[in-house]
Amino acid sequence: MSNPADEDVRPVVSTKELVDVLAAGCKPRDAWRIGTEHEKFGFVRPESARPGRPAFSAPAYAPDGIEALLLAMEAQGDWTAIFDGKPIIGLKGQGDNQGGAISLEPAGQFELSGAPLATLHETADEFSRHFRALRGPARKLGLGFAPLGFHPLATRAELPWMPKSRYAIMRNYMPKVGSLGLDMMQRTCTVQVNLDFASETDMARKMKVSLALQPVATALFANSPFYEGRPNGWLSNRARIWTDTDNARSGMPEICFRDDFGFASYVEWALDVPMYFIVRDGKLIDVAGRSFRAWLAGERQDGLDGFTPTIGDFEDHLTTVFPDVRLKTFLEMRGADAGSPEMMLAQSALWTGLLYDDAALSAAEALVREHDYESYRTLRGDVPARGLETPFGAGTVRDVAARMVAIAADGLRGRDLRDADGRDETVCLAPLFAIAAGGATQAEHWLARYEGPWAGDTSRILSEAEV
Template sequence: MSNPADQDTRPITSTRDLVDVLAAGNKPRDLWRIGTEHEKFGFVRPEAATPERPAFSSPDYEHEGIGALLKGVEQQGDWTPITDGPAVIGLKGAGVNKGAAISLEPAGQFELSGTPLASLHETRVELERHFDMIRAPARALGLGFAPLGFHPFATRASLPWMPKSRYAIMRSYMPKVGTMGLDMMQRTCTVQVNLDFSSEADMVRKMRVSLALQPVATALFANSPFYEGKPNGWLSNRAQVWTDTDNARSGIPAFCFEEGFGFERYVDWALDVPMYFIVRDGKLIDVSGRSFRAWLNGERQDGLEGLTPTIGDFEDHLTTLFPDVRLKQFLEMRGADAGSAEMMLAQSALWVGLLYDDAALAAAESLVREHDWETYRVLRGDVPARALNTPFGSGTVRDVAARMVDIAAQGLRARALHNEAGQDETVLLAPLQALAAGAPTQAERWLECYNGPWAGDVKRILLEAEV
């Protein structure tokens, strides 16, 4: 969501204003960028007898836990605090980190929202710099970070809640609309890449291709096979959690594949998704369950009396929609579990390769049109259990993934962007090429460890997954 000081306070005069919010994302190809976001679970390193999730410190954020880590990162320079009341709940980048932000997910999952960058080689440098930056202050506090899709052993009751007003509202609302919303908030981590479009028509093509193939990406990046210390029967428990979190705002919306889909149709859908909050005078007001459309139409809504809907209200509302591909002024790919640094980079490389080259995008369109759209919506519910081994068509999801990765490689080769060693961006697809050829997913490798050298001790995953 926007910072209150930056919020657009212009009143909404018609739904055309809201269409224009999305259309403002249209960019010429030479301005297309890559924005990578990734989350990771914090833990106390094995100096402690029982590694537990680090709690947030007192609002002065000087002493221990996640708060002290934010302070340690800030002291390295080029970061300024983001506050919610008296609490520091994130950092805004400046200098070399300009355009980036560090934020805290509901239970303290540590997230980098990266700077929009021109190449995947720059993304790799940013990722390495981020891990180098947090490693020293984290170790000084006895903390480590492990990117996994679902916390492997923590119960919800054992986890803290960050002092963030938005999360307090969501925490109250989520149990009303699904059975696993609080699990999503406290116990999941994801990696996503944000990509641009040139026009409404370009957005529609990219949205449809990426929504259809998002379940295949879920299978490739499956990395959450444990629940409260035991195998859970899923390879991506994070994806399973999303099947019953808040289905009014989640999943693969059918309307995206209907005739006439575009910015206006997305706005129509957004207006009918229940609201969470609005911001006035720098404070969040809980309006969960209220209708943005009714408010816009002047109908009486409890908690909204005398308040005029603004462009900023709608922009904040867009951040509370959770489809597998989210449209703002760019497209967010949201179907993957958090994973190793190599897999984080591979996730960005996959979608850049598929969507940022015309021939690759056309090939991806041909691939997805081999099945009807509803097939992919069904697949979304199937892949959490068996990932790449899920039956699909006359084969398995692995067969589709192999074709998907090949198309992405063609797209990256066509971009012809090389690093200092002369490698093009396809080098970052190596982990996915191995998976397509038959290698086990991250989740399957963890299960092998659990049933082998770990002898059932799932807590060993934290150090082995540590970044």
């Protein structure tokens, strides 16, 4: 989730201004960029364990934990601190890190929001720089980091809470609207890629394709088969968690599949998603459950009396809706578990190949049209358990995944953007070719390790997945 940003204090006069917020994202093709965000769980490395700080436990905010890590990374240069009141809760990139940010998820999951980059080769370099920059100060604090979709060991009670104001509001509200919201906050990690659009029509095409195929991506990137030290019966427990987090703001909104879908219809949907907070004088005010639409209409609501809705309020509100593909001034692909660096790079490559080449996007549209949209919405609930082996149409999800990967590869070849060794961006898809052809997903790999050399010791996953 995002760090606090400068607020646009212009009052909202009409919903057209809210449509304009989204339309401002339209860019010419040569300005399209790739922005990758990825999260990972911190843990105490075994050699640094001590009484009160057991091996593989999650680091606290302080002392010798997340706060110290943020300060150490700031001291490396090219980062400036972001505060929520007095606590440091993130870093804003400068210099070589310009355009990027580091933020904290509720239990201290460490997130890099990558800079908007022109090629996947640059994304790969950014990954490498980030993990190198993180590894040194983390090791000095006795910490490691592992990108997995759901925490394999910890109970919620064993995990800390970060001192971010928005999380205190969400923590209070989530149990009122779903049974698994606190698990989502504390025990999940994801990877997402943010991609641009040229126009409203282009956005709508990309939204329909990516939203329909998001469950297939969930199956490809499944990486959360453990719960509190044992297999949980799911390949993507993270995806299962999202089926009962807060369904008023999550999932695959039906409106996105309509023929007339566009910026205005997304605004209308978002206005009916209950609010979390507004920001005034740099402080968050809890208005969880209130209606943005009613606020715009001037209706009286506790906590909002005396406040005028602003453009900044709506921009903040957009960060608190959680569909599987989220529209802001770009599109966010949100259906994948965090995983190995190679797999997280492949997630960005998959969607870039599908959506950034005209022929590939047309082929992906044709693939999607083979089934009705309700089939994809049903698939979303089916794939967390069986992954690529989930029955779909006349075959399985793996069949669709293989075609998806092939289309994406064609799209990346069409971009023909090469690294210093002359390789095009299809090199970033390498792990997906093997999985689509019948290989094990990350979750299946870990389950085989659990049944084999680990002899049931799930803690081994954190060391083996460490970046």
